[in-house]
Amino acid sequence: MSKPLNEALARSKDIAAAPENYHSGEEVFSLSRFASDASAATSGGRTKSIFKVLTITDPAIVGAMTVFDAAMIAGGSTLAWYVYHNVSGIPLPEWQIYVMASLLLAAIFLLRSLDGSTYTNLLNGNAQQAVFKTGANFTQAFMLFITFLVMTRWDLTYSRGSLVLQFLFCWISIMMARSFELRLLQNPTIRNYVVASKVVLIGSAQDIEKVQERWRTEGANVLVVGSFPLTINQWSQNEMRAKLGSFIGRIVQAGRALRPDRVVILLPCHHGEEINLLVNGLAVLPCSILVSTSTLSEFQSRPGAVAIGGMNMLRLVRKPLTTRDRILKRALDFSVSGILLLFLSPVLIFVALAIRIDSRGPVLFVQKRRGFNRRQFSILKFRTMQVSTTHEGFRQTERGDSRITRIGNFLRRWNVDELPQLMNVLRGEMSLVGPRPHAIEHDAMYDNDIATYARRHNIKPGITGLAQIHGCRGATHTVAQMEDRVRFDLEYIQNWSFLLDIKILLMTIFSPKAFANAF
DSSP states (O other): OOHHHHHHHHHHHHHHHOGGGOOOSSOOOOHHHHHHHHHTOEETTEEOOGGGOEETTOHHHHHHHHHHHHHHHHHHHHHHHHHHHHHHOOOOOOHHHHHHHHHHHHHHHHHHTTTOHHHHHHHTTOHHHHHHHHHHHHHHHHHHHHHHHHHHTGGGTSOHHHHHHHHHHHHHHHHHHHHHHHHHHTSHHHHTTEESEEEEEEEOHHHHHHHHHHHHHHTOOEEEEEEEEOOGGGSOHHHHHHHHHHHHHHHHHHHHHHOOSEEEEEOOTTOHHHHHHHHHHHTTSSSEEEEOOGGGGGGTTSOEEEEETTEEEEESSOOSSOHHHHHHHHHHHHHHHHHHHHHTHHHHHHHHHHHHHHSSSOSEEEEEEEOGGGOEEEEEEEOOBOOOSSOOOOOOOOTTOTTBOHHHHHHHHTTGGGTTHHHHHHTTSSEEESOOOOBHHHHHHHHHHOTTGGGGGGSOOEEEOHHHHTTOOSOOOSHHHHHHHHHHHHHHHHTOOHHHHHHHHHHHHHOGGGGTTOO
């Protein structure tokens, strides 16, 4: 450990051990001041003492909720075999075996859920992720349960039909339990006394306010038990070590009383030495220490630690799709596009004939677009406009555009003009779901205006996408309109999952928003 670090840590330990003897020359530190401030901490708009507030990861709460979940599973399991044998008329074997099996399944699920992260997601407003994690935990628990049955040869006396019904009943039971817990945790009274996390914030006053405002906006039930403004830029290099050591000492003393479960350091990445001092000094507190470097915040949607050659590194931007993800996505694209082309071939032929009868020109409109990694490809569409005899350059389609043919109006209104792109999907140039490929002129226009625009090309473009099901369609007359689309596209890339693709495909067909601005 470096000498400056040792000096700063030694000073912070002295202050934390005997704060009553410390006077900085600028202020007298008093624990009672922090206790007073802490008692006025608010969450959900109500004033309360932090010492009366529990976090969702508190052992008592996690224990109670997992026992409730396990009881629901045991009840669903018991009900399943009771219904099966009464409805089917199959004689009931030794009931003790079913009871023990029900308790075993509940116990396995309980052990899979004890980390408490599922309940934290419920309080953080991420109910979808909580439900998904619950389903994954239960499926894994049921797989382990079946493995146990086979290995112990209980499967010889355990009815297969009862096993299937048990899975269905237990699934419904655990989802009912999760729905009840979600409603309970979102009750204003409960939210006032059970929070997702107790946090201490360290950073500039401006950054602290930004973080708190974002949490309020997103409905994150986080209780800020203390905030410590830090003005490093006003310190000289010689002052920094001494003052930072004193600052750490004050936080350590307050942390002993405030009992946060997370300390969040909000400093730009070029303050590496100061961050190192803070992390090492605050590591004496029994809590997690997180660093959010404000200059990199736009990249921090899914950060993580990565070890390369024995060195630990912080991953700020992940590869869009893993090998497994690409295989799943390609399998979905290939199978669905092939089936649709086969079954829709009569429709495609009929539309092609209608286009030829309606106006002169080719059936298909072919244009160069940029795809994955900005590679150019020829996108296919049914032609919906009159063939131009002049070269007027790039021009966006407008509502009521005189160039659109009679049949073209119908095709564009119901997205039928996009169906030939199933060939692009089959050839691997596009995907069913992804950022829509814009005209190359559009790419050139917005590359300079929107810093994150080029990231849309990190995955294959799609026939439909997250932006389209949210109504982001039609002409883009302002940079703000394109920024909305890019925001949805990047959200899709960062949060891709197989189920998200299925959801977007279904919403493209059934959601009114997907057709709202089609013309």
